[in-house]
Amino acid sequence: MTDPLSRTFAALADPTRRAMLARLSEGEANVSDLAGPFLKDMSLPAVTKHLKVLEKAGLVRKGRQAQWRPCQLNGEPLREAVDWMEQYRIAWEEQLDRLGAYLKTKTEGAGHGRRK
Amino acid sequence: MTDPLSRTFAALADPTRRAMLARLSEGEANVSDLAGPFLKDMSLPAVTKHLKVLEKAGLVRKGRQAQWRPCQLNGEPLREAVDWMEQYRIAWEEQLDRLGAYLKTKTEGAGHGRRK
DNA sequence: TGGTTAATTAACCAAGAGGTTAAATATAAG
DNA sequence: CTTATATTTAACCTCTTGGTTAATTAACCA
CATH class of the missing domain: 1.20.5 (Single alpha-helices involved in coiled-coils or other helix-helix interfaces)
Structure with missing residues (x-):
């Protein structure tokens, strides 16, 4: 599963990740902003991992600003x-x-x- | 990953399965017809499994006709x-x-x- | 009945996904 | 220099995925 299209679909095949994309569609957000709604269900490192999947699929771009990592959506x-x-x-x-x-x-x- | 949308995206996250859907978009096909192009790369049971993933996602409907299982695409x-x-x-x-x-x-x- | 073709099931295995907790890193701020 | 905040990495665990080979089922054919 090394091809881009597979990576994209795989990234979308998880409700947590889709929710994060939905959140990002409303605008930039830091990791902890994104994590917020899920911290009842899972740990922060788990969110980091989901985010990494989205990044590797090219759906999210992560910048840096002090200790925060502002995330943006990439629709391509x-x-x-x-x-x-x-x-x-x-x-x-x-x-x-x-x-x-x-x-x-x-x-x-x-x-x-x-x-x- | 139990929800329908996740199942659909997960089903699409594999090039073999996408190719099978592409084949089916040209019309009905039996399991062995579908398997044909992949038997150099994998066994028939492997294809059966892929097909099952597509079925569970509701993307493929499998009928029966003697010993053949004619498969149809469901776009819904x-x-x-x-x-x-x-x-x-x-x-x-x-x-x-x-x-x-x-x-x-x-x-x-x-x-x-x-x-x- | 016995043989052939089509497809599935069973049992197994290696690798990956998704989660955990604990430790490490990066940056700011006293 | 220490502490606080934001985030990542490491090490580990369990379940799932995608594949295998061997055996089984289903239906036809002679």
């Missing part, structure tokens, strides 16, 4: 993931269309020929 | 995943806009006042 890998999905979603919708058309034909042809 | 979970992403993509693009606006302000204000 997201766009690539969406692109991958859309590419096939089109095919899937076409499949649905074909199915729809097929069913329609069957129904229309039920009387074995056109009406009128 | 995909749509939900895209929806999740789009929801935040909007925010991300806005962030980019704000960044752009900020840089623009800085440049404009460089001469400390408006040019005539």
